[in-house]
Amino acid sequence: MRMSLQTLRVLELFLENPSEQLSGADVQKRSRLASGTLYPILLRLESAGWFVSRWETIDPSSAGRPRRRLYRLTAGGLARASAVFASFGRGVLA
Amino acid sequence: MTHPGLRAALPAAMLSAGLAGGVERCAQRLIQHAARRAPPSLSARLEEEWLADLAARRGLSSLRLAIGCCWAMRIIAHEHTATAVPASACALGNKVMIAGTHHRRSASSHRTTAVLLVICLHAGLIYFLATGLVHRSGTLPPTVIQAGVTHELQPHYQPPPPAAPRLTPTRVEMPEPVFNFDLPADAHPTTDLQVEQPQQPGSTSPPLPARRVPGGPGKGFPNTSDYYPPAAIRLGEKGLVALRVCVDGNGRLSADPTLAHSSGSARLDDGALRLAQAGSGHYRAATDDGRPVDSCFPFLIRFDFKD
Numbered sequence: 597m598r599m600s601l602q603t604l605r606v607l608e609l610f611l612e613n614p615s616e617q618l619s620g621a622d623v624q625k626r627s628r629l630a631s632g633t634l635y636p637i638l639l640r641l642e643s644a645g646w647f648v649s650r651w652e653t654i655d656p657s658s659a660g661r662p663r664r665r666l667y668r669l670t671a672g673g674l675a676r677a678s679a680v681f682a683s684f685g686r687g688v689l690a
Numbered sequence: 691m692t693h694p695g696l697r698a699a700l701p702a703a704m705l706s707a708g709l710a711g712g713v714e715r716c717a718q719r720l721i722q723h724a725a726r727r728a729p730p731s732l733s734a735r736l737e738e739e740w741l742a743d744l745a746a747r748r749g750l751s752s753l754r755l756a757i758g759c760c761w762a763m764r765i766i767a768h769e770h771t772a773t774a775v776p777a778s779a780c781a782l783g784n785k786v787m788i789a790g791t792h793h794r795r796s797a798s799s800h801r802t803t804a805v806l807l808v809i810c811l812h813a814g815l816i817y818f819l820a821t822g823l824v825h826r827s828g829t830l831p832p833t834v835i836q837a838g839v840t841h842e843l844q845p846h847y848q849p850p851p852p853a854a855p856r857l858t859p860t861r862v863e864m865p866e867p868v869f870n871f872d873l874p875a876d877a878h879p880t881t882d883l884q885v886e887q888p889q890q891p892g893s894t895s896p897p898l899p900a901r902r903v904p905g906g907p908g909k910g911f912p913n914t915s916d917y918y919p920p921a922a923i924r925l926g927e928k929g930l931v932a933l934r935v936c937v938d939g940n941g942r943l944s945a946d947p948t949l950a951h952s953s954g955s956a957r958l959d960d961g962a963l964r965l966a967q968a969g970s971g972h973y974r975a976a977t978d979d980g981r982p983v984d985s986c987f988p989f990l991i992r993f994d995f996k997d
Contacts, residue, residue: 621743631758635740636765639732661746665739 619664646673717756908974917965929953931962939982
């Protein structure tokens with residue numbers, strides 16, 4: 597898994613609340629990454645098993661918007677992300 | 691009844707809304723296009739996911755998201771191909787591997803072709819610039835230059851006057867005569883006249899000579915520089931004009947001045963005559979024993995200036 601600075605920013609965001617499920621739009625809003633960078637990272641982390649994604653369980657007609665794809669850390673992803681940040685040190689991304 | 695400001699803002703708002711709607715529709719098309727070009731296993735998912743994220747965007751932000759999705763699709767497709775080909779090759783054998791490498795080779799070939807095309811275009815452009823233009827300029831037919839002398843002069847053209855020459859008009863008052871004039875007897879500068887005195891019977895005293903003072907330019911006589919012809923100034927003409935003037939006892943001309951000796955320039959001669967004419971009434975009359983008398987005398991006028 598290639599650890600770019602942008603990937604670390606995404607992981608850091610999910611590590612703030614590991615149980616939280618975030619859509620691509622949410623991650624983009626918080627990390628301020630460009631969509632052209634963010635979506636490949638999300639897919640890369642998902643295909644590597646760090647993330648798992650699912651469709652939002654809402655009724656689009658009643659919610660007035662389409663359902664979103666939500667991402668969250670897997671247990672393995674949480675452990676590996678924690679190990680990565682432990683090796684780098686949290687100060688790197690500050 | 692509507693507020694005037696609202697009425698004015700309504701078309702702008704409609705235009706803005708129309709533009710925003712157009713941008714969002716364009717972004718939606720872009721995302722759909724990008725998702726369709728994604729790997730088939732991800733195409734539907736990415737389209738729905740990106741369109742859902744697009745729904746949270748407005749205006750140019752949605753367009754930025756769509757452009758980002760296009761870029762993301764390229765990266766995803768590239769990574770998907772890189773990971774899928776070895777797996778497929780393992781599963782299906784050498785045939786799939788060959789297909790995958792053929793796809794890469796094809797992409798590489800397209801890129802190489804494009805690069806070569808650009809290089810050829812640049813080389814052709816440089817060749818045309820280096821040789822084509824030179825060749826063209828070298829084979830141009832010689833230009834025939836027709837030269838002729840036109841005799842049509844602009845009738846009202848006046849050459850610009852020289853830079854303010856310093857005029858030093860010289861008024862010569864009866865210098866030593868340098869010209870041969872046919873002057874009457876009363877034109878001599880100073881002449882002692884033998885006045886015949888009636889012989890008194892028994893008188894033995896000799897006759898007294900009468901003292902004559904010749905006339906000339908007097909007080910208030912015009913300035914010579916005012917009559918220096920401008921054309922003569924432009925042409926640099928200068929010279930001495932000799933006139934013959936006849937003046938009565940009041941200093942007025944009794945006859946028109948005449949040219950006794952030309953300066954060689956008709957312009958200067960004319961200027962001198964005009965000066966002599968204008969000086970009528972300002973001549974100093976000749977006197978005989980202090981009594982003004984009519985007289986004719988030579989009058990020299992010098993036109994000159996310093997460069």
